[in-house]
Amino acid sequence: MFEKKSGKQTFRMQNPPSVYAAASIVGPKEGRGPLADYFDQAVDDEFWGEKSWEKAESKFVREVLAKVVAKASMPMDALDFVIAGDLLNQCIAANFGIRESNVPFYGIYGACSTIGEAMQLGAMLIDGGFASNVACLTSSHFCSAEKQFRFPLELGSQRPPTAQWTVTGSGAVILSAEGDGPYITRITTGKIVDMGIKDQNNMGAAMAPAAADTIYAHFEDTGLPHDYYDMVVTGDLGVVGKRILDDLLSSNGIRIGGILNDCGLMIYDQKQDPHAGGSGCGCAATVFAGYLYDRLKKGKLNRILFVPTGALLSPTSVQQGETIPCIAHAVAVENTEGGDQ
Amino acid sequence: MQRVMTKDEYRKYVDKVSPDSKTARNVLRAFMVGGFICVIGQFFLNSFKNMGLDQDTASSLTSIVMILIGVSLTALNLYDDIGRFAGAGSIVPITGFANSIASPAIEYKSEGYVLGVGARMFLVAGPVLVYGISMSIIFGIIHYLLRS
Numbered sequence: 001m002f003e004k005k006s007g008k009q010t011f012r013m014q015n016p017p018s019v020y021a022a023a024s025i026v027g028p029k030e031g032r033g034p035l036a037d038y039f040d041q042a043v044d045d046e047f048w049g050e051k052s053w054e055k056a057e058s059k060f061v062r063e064v065l066a067k068v069v070a071k072a073s074m075p076m077d078a079l080d081f082v083i084a085g086d087l088l089n090q091c092i093a094a095n096f097g098i099r100e101s102n103v104p105f106y107g108i109y110g111a112c113s114t115i116g117e118a119m120q121l122g123a124m125l126i127d128g129g130f131a132s133n134v135a136c137l138t139s140s141h142f143c144s145a146e147k148q149f150r151f152p153l154e155l156g157s158q159r160p161p162t163a164q165w166t167v168t169g170s171g172a173v174i175l176s177a178e179g180d181g182p183y184i185t186r187i188t189t190g191k192i193v194d195m196g197i198k199d200q201n202n203m204g205a206a207m208a209p210a211a212a213d214t215i216y217a218h219f220e221d222t223g224l225p226h227d228y229y230d231m232v233v234t235g236d237l238g239v240v241g242k243r244i245l246d247d248l249l250s251s252n253g254i255r256i257g258g259i260l261n262d263c264g265l266m267i268y269d270q271k272q273d274p275h276a277g278g279s280g281c282g283c284a285a286t287v288f289a290g291y292l293y294d295r296l297k298k299g300k301l302n303r304i305l306f307v308p309t310g311a312l313l314s315p316t317s318v319q320q321g322e323t324i325p326c327i328a329h330a331v332a333v334e335n336t337e338g339g340d341q
Numbered sequence: 342m343q344r345v346m347t348k349d350e351y352r353k354y355v356d357k358v359s360p361d362s363k364t365a366r367n368v369l370r371a372f373m374v375g376g377f378i379c380v381i382g383q384f385f386l387n388s389f390k391n392m393g394l395d396q397d398t399a400s401s402l403t404s405i406v407m408i409l410i411g412v413s414l415t416a417l418n419l420y421d422d423i424g425r426f427a428g429a430g431s432i433v434p435i436t437g438f439a440n441s442i443a444s445p446a447i448e449y450k451s452e453g454y455v456l457g458v459g460a461r462m463f464l465v466a467g468p469v470l471v472y473g474i475s476m477s478i479i480f481g482i483i484h485y486l487l488r489s
Contacts, residue, residue, distance in 0.1 A: 052451035147448055154415045154444035155465060156424020156431045158367070161360040196348035197355065205355040216342045240359050247358075252342045 004127075007221025009214070010188040016337050017126040018179025019296075020133070021072035022289035025064045027142065027168025030278075030286065033268045038290035039169070040067055046143050046168055054092060057141040060170040060282075061086070061097025064137055068172040068289075072133075079103045079174070080131035083118040085110060086139045086281055087166075088148060093139050097170075103135070112207075112236050113190065113310030114138040115171060115285040116329030122175040123184040123331070132177045139170030140280030149200070149315055162202040164238050164279035167267060171285025173293070182296040186332040188218040192312065194325035200311075200318050204241025204276055207309040210326035211237060212248035215307060218330050219254060226254050230301045233292065234328070235284035235308035236264035238277030263287035263308075284308035296335060303334040371430035374423065378434045382407050404435055411439030416447065441465040 002014045024039045031042025041063075050056040061084065069076050082101060084094040085108040098105050110117035118136035125131040143153055145166040151157055175184065193210035200206075211234050219226060237245055242265065246257045263284045264277035288306055295301040309328040318324075346354065385406050389399035414420040420440045424431045431437050445464045449457035463470065 054451070151465065152444035152448040154418065154421050154440070154447055156415075156420045156427070156437060156440050156444075158425060158428040160362055195346075195351045197352070202355070202359055205359060209351070213342060240355075243358060244355070247354075248342075251344050 006186070007217070009191065009217045010186055010221035011124070012186050013123055013127040013184060015127055015177065016183035016185045016334075017123050017134075017175045017177055019173050019182050019184065019293060019333060020176035020179040021068050021074075021174045022172065022293040023064050023068035023071050024171045024286040024290040025060055025067065025169060026282070026286055026290075029142070029165075029272060030167060030169050030267055033272060035267055035287065035291045038294055039286060040071075040290070046141065053141055053144040053147065054088060055096075057086065057088065057093035057139055057144050057170075058096035060139045060141065060168075061093050061137065062100070064139070064170040064172045065098065065101060065135060068135060068137070068174055072174045072176075074133065074174070076101055076103060079133050079135050081106060081122070081125060082135045082137070083108060083121050084135075084137045085114040085118065087111065087145050093141070093144070094137075097139070110281075110308075110327065110329065111310030111312055112140075112279055112281050112283065113308040113327050113329050114281045115173075115288065116190075116235070116306065116308035116331055119173065119175065119184065119306075119331045120187040120189060120329055122173075123187060126175055126177050134175045135172060136175060137170060137172035138281040138285045140166050140168065140282035142166045142168045142280075145280060159275055160201050161275055162199070162204065162238075162240050163275045164203060164236060164264060164277050165268065165274040166280035167278045167283040167286065168280075169282035169286040171282060171287075171289035173289055181337065182293070182333050182335050183337050184331055185334050185338075186218075186222060188214055188221065188330040190214040190327040190329045192325045192327050194323050196323045198318075198321070198323050200313060200324065202240065202276075203236070203279060203311045203324070204238040205244055206311050206324040207326040207328065208237055208241040208244035208248060211241070211245050211307055211309050211328040212252070214328040214330050215245075215249060215256075215305070216252055216254060218305065218332075226256055227259070229256075229259060229303045229305045229332075231259050231261055231292075232256055232305045232307065233261045233263060233287075235262070235310070236277065236279035237262050237309055238264045238275075238279065240276050241309075266291065292333075296333060299335065302336070303332070306331045306333055367428050370426055371428045373430065374427035375430035375433060378407075378431065378436055381410075382434070407435045408439040411436030412443045415440045415443040420444075438466060438469065441469075 122134035
């Protein structure tokens with residue numbers, strides 16, 4: 001019998017679903033960044049014709065879902081499920097964006113790890129025989145995130161060097177039982193890890209232990225050699241978090257500094273002054289749907305471990321003096337269906 | 342994982358590897374911009390006094406003009422750029438206080454004028470008002486008691 005569970009937190013797909021299509025829409029800053037050519041669309045201004053940033057963000061969601069379905073040459077009702085979430089209170093960007101889709105919907109919250117969580121759940125629905133096609137998407141918006149988590153946009157305040165810039169953008173993938181790859185071969189579900197960091201301006205440091213915990217568990221559970229993947233790419237650890245992750249993994253015998261990368265570091269140029277790097281649900285989602293998916297399809301990358309990372313705080317928890325619990329969900333995406341194990 | 346730090350060890354390690362703000366540079370910028378804003382204020386105060394106004398009226402008018410400048414620069418999407426450069430230099434003067442009220446007023450217009458603009462306008466400035474006014478009352482009482 002095919003044993004799906006591997007070790008403590010990892011699951012192998014018996015019939016690995018394909019990442020059948022991917023789409024990404026970003027804001028103006030991302031559209032001027034190093035990955036600009038890989039996104040399907042970059043809008044000119046953060047409002048995108050809407051009256052509020054929240055409405056704009058749900059437009060990003062609505063549009064990216066339409067776009068990914070079009071790229072898959074599928075009608076919307078070919079989707080068995082949509083799984084989506086975002087950073088806003090009660091996930092209104094996702095809820096209002098998916099509202100008219102008429103597809104069975106699961107709303108989830110994983111903060112910036114949402115796309116990883118969605119892809120894991122989508123893969124399990126398909127591999128478990130519950131679905132043939134699942135759309136997984138998420139979004140974030142710089143303005144709506146600042147408004148909710150930090151300060152009004154026009155406030156003349158300074159950000160410390162460890163602060164990150166929330167990506168304006170939405171990324172979507174369609175997972176399918178049909179298709180010729182790239183495939184989701186394995187997933188490692190993260191546990192909440194809280195190493196006592198209180199500084200919401202240093203999320204990289206808060207999230208790195210969660211990423212280390214999940215990546216370590218992945219290698220322990222699977223027994224894969226540490227050089228198995230072409231790239232191990234986290235969601236938004238940024239400069240500080242990436243360095244900490246490398247240190248934490250190295251001290252536990254996993255030396256992957258050479259293949260370690262981070263979506264938050266890829267999406268912006270240093271000239272754009274993102275401080276420690278990009279962040280937000282849309283960061284990992286757009287970089288995967290735009291850049292990483294393209295690299296996989298073209299064979300420039302063949303096996304990646306995609307590890308979106310999330311900080312599970314709220315403005316209230318911060319004000320109450322709480323620390324920041326974090327989580328990271330790993331998704332192995334490979335061009336070979338069986339994986340190589 | 343096998344080798345795990347304690348939370349204390351981790352915090353110390355994070356402090357070590359996290360980049361610090363460039364304090365010397367930031368302090369210089371803050372004083373330069375803060376000083377410049379004060380010079381502008383002084384210019385207006387002197388001008389009003391030269392027009393024949395008494396000290397109290399001239400001071401009030403100066404504050405009003407500085408608030409107008411703060412709000413205008415906020416509305417023109419410029420005050421946040423100044424703030425990014427100047428930090429406390431543009432937060433501390435009265436122009437910064439004006440910015441701290443104008444910016445949420447702009448931000449929360451989408452939630453309507455009552456529960457949006459009206460209620461949220463004091464999101465940032467609220468504590469300044471509460472504790473500033475409370476402290477001045479307390480110090481006023483102390484001053485009165487010491488004088489009598």
